[in-house]
Amino acid sequence: MERVGQAIDRAIIFGASGGIGAGLVAELIARGADTVFAASRTRPENLPDGAQWVRFDLDEEDTIAAAADTVGAPVDCAIVASGLLTLPDGTGPERSYKQIDAEAMARVFHLNTIGPALVAKHFLPLLPRDRRSIFAALSARVGSISDNRIGGWHSYRASKAALNMLIRNFSIELGRTHKHAVCVALHPGTVDTVLSEPFQANLPEGQLTASGQAACNLLDVLDGLGPEDSGQLFDWAGKRVEF
Template sequence: MTFTKAAIFGASGGIGGAMTSALAERGTDVHAGSRSGSVPSHERITPFTFDLEDEASIAAAVAPWKDDPPDLVVVASGVLTLPDGTGPERSFKHLDGDVMAAVLRLNAIGPALIAKHVLPLLSRDRPAMFAALSARVGSIGDNRIGGWHSYRASKAALNMLIRNFAIEMARTHKRASVVGLHPGTVDTTLSQPFQKNLPEGQLSARTEAADHLLGVLEGLGPDDSGKVFDWKGDKIEP
């Protein structure tokens, strides 16, 4: 699938910004969204603002797309460490209800609200795709070491939502796909506190990750809807 018009939510982040720039360089017109409005600069990039925790701002941002919707929407926003420095819990003894609520709100509820307002806009006659950045640690079947409770739970919730949305969209948008993506460990602000002990070769540059993810998306279609894929294109078990 070749994308002519895209929308990236979280275009000020490492992966979202790299995907925005990569799409623009490939000739795709891109709506690039962030809370601050600060996004990569390019003649094909049109910035917009939204707040992941403010549904009204999401609805207002996508309303102008009604008559000319994107054929690719990517939710590249998310959180691993909260702004106050609170990171993933290594034990259930460290669980805090407010922290869990914040992580779930940003990693699962926010993307769900974006989907609520974007999915109805997608074309019913042409191929279209909605993708959200998930994580391998959100796989229940692949969980071998535990920990990172709130983050894992939020990504598992996101994976379930992706599956739900895919089922619902298949009833009305036969050519649409709803998928999750695991980008691997990318050199971004989100991963920096956890890069120290990574095996050599496991950390990807942002531009490399963006190219991998776009390559995966270009090869997917309606038969892949509801599934989560890693940066190599391999399906991740739920």
């Protein structure tokens, strides 16, 4: 996609210890970003030169607020690259409604929906009003209600559908005060990360994307988006996905 805005100078990536998050940090630095904050619960082992680590924990809103205080304004780009499909104990995703568990579903919603909302609460105010800025969150095509043909994966699908709605809400509210802002959800495709590892065996050849390439794809998409695209879900190739 053709670039429509200026280069990103100050950015923060949430979930920087994950595959896509780490890739985004490295790619932003490679593209010349002046300051890149890598936000994660623990300091990434391979933090790229030029990146600054900031601690945050989706279970502790105080750490998100503290990260906002540390980073300060302006923030040209904030991307939430955290998310979860399968819980650490192996629970999920559900193949049938018979497998729905209230506690497990609540946890998936907290990490995939409520967490990004808390990040938005504290970081949308840091976006500049006088120029283009970006707030993005990793979503998924399976969170599209209109695109759902096979069902299943109830908690994950529903949490991403809810995230998509929040992105739409944020874009409307943000548009009243930040005329140049871009607020979108992004579908990265199937990426070679811990999240997708249990489901990679039956993928067609060529469908699995390396995390570094996925990060490059997503930043290319963001480069081509303007305020008129705000509130939408875009895939890794820049194609809009209907909610």
